[in-house]
Amino acid sequence: MIFEGMSRDTLREMYRAAWRKFKGQHTLSPLEKQVVAVISEHPEYRVIVESAAADLANYSPRSGQINPWLHMGLHLAIRDQVNTDRPHGIAAVHARLAKNAGDAHEAEHRMLEVLAEQLWEAQRSGLPPDENAYLERLRGLA
Secondary structure, three states, X not given: OOOOOOOHHHHHHHHHHHHHHHHOOOOOOHHHHHHXXXXXXXXXXXXXXXXXXXXXXXXXXXXXXXXHHHHHHHHHHHHHXXXXXXXXXXXXXXXXXXXXXXXXXXXXXXXXXHHHHHHHHHHHHOOOXXXXXXXXXHHHHO
């Protein structure tokens, strides 16, 4: 996994650095291109990406706030899953959702809620995520 072992601050700085390189019209690595694509699709998060002061915000589900860093990270995770078709069948589910939703980005928005729930359940249980249950939940969306 690309981001494994990265601290929250290191990961956020990686997003910021990719965005700065993009804005400065510098050459981007393949990963930076993916990060920039997600940031570009979320103009409401650009001020957060551009400001280190935004890291002081406490994003909590209890407060009703969406954590923009988590949201963007889930997009990247889903894109990786779709590109590798892991779990097997997720690419087809994504294609159906994209067709029904009108575009791939909206399909990801529908999928990322399921992914977040699956990750939360795995963290709570102390077990790895159940890929079969995840895929079945996603199929239920399509």
